[in-house]
Amino acid sequence: MKTPLVHLCSAIVLAGLFTTSLLIGQDKDSTANLDPKMAEMMKKAEALGTPGAAHKLLEPLVGKWTAEVQCWMTPGGPTTASKGTAKTEWAMNGRFIKEEFKGEMMGKPFVGMMLTGYDNHKKQYSTLWVDDMSTAMLKSEGTADADGKVFTFLTKMDCPMTGETAMPIRQVIRIVNADTHVFEMHETREGKAERKTMEITYTRK
Numbered sequence: 001m002k003t004p005l006v007h008l009c010s011a012i013v014l015a016g017l018f019t020t021s022l023l024i025g026q027d028k029d030s031t032a033n034l035d036p037k038m039a040e041m042m043k044k045a046e047a048l049g050t051p052g053a054a055h056k057l058l059e060p061l062v063g064k065w066t067a068e069v070q071c072w073m074t075p076g077g078p079t080t081a082s083k084g085t086a087k088t089e090w091a092m093n094g095r096f097i098k099e100e101f102k103g104e105m106m107g108k109p110f111v112g113m114m115l116t117g118y119d120n121h122k123k124q125y126s127t128l129w130v131d132d133m134s135t136a137m138l139k140s141e142g143t144a145d146a147d148g149k150v151f152t153f154l155t156k157m158d159c160p161m162t163g164e165t166a167m168p169i170r171q172v173i174r175i176v177n178a179d180t181h182v183f184e185m186h187e188t189r190e191g192k193a194e195r196k197t198m199e200i201t202y203t204r205k
Contacts, residue, residue, distance in 0.1 A: 057148040179204040
């Protein structure tokens, strides 16, 4: 069976990245005789792969937390409250933070995990969320404000309950202080006005 072109291209790219990463890890003497263009490419790849100031802005989110969750099923309607816990730690040598969340959803135990990082190449933040009540991965991309206290992420999500697809979602993380931060989720359903559907207040243990 012939390998599909897309798989072949992916394999070539991955092999190139793997080779570059190995060379970056070698000492200067072993790379001194490289072709100048390859050396420049390696230097660029190393710079783009190194955590920087934008990653440091995520530090206030690291720790062990208690979580107070509020959900709104309808605009202006009553809230559904629940509690949870979260543990957030650095991953991949300071390139990402990983949050492990435990709580309740619709009266059932709920576990979720989120990776958050900053892409030096795209110059933007991104998150990837998965949980044990869905088979979908939710990826968001966003920015931080000038003070590094408010992160805003945008994405689109399919709703399995209503069947709506590509529903615009805006997520906001507000760092209140060293011991408190707030996560908000806002949805735009069926082209109507945006509304808040979730708010989680994290308090450091």
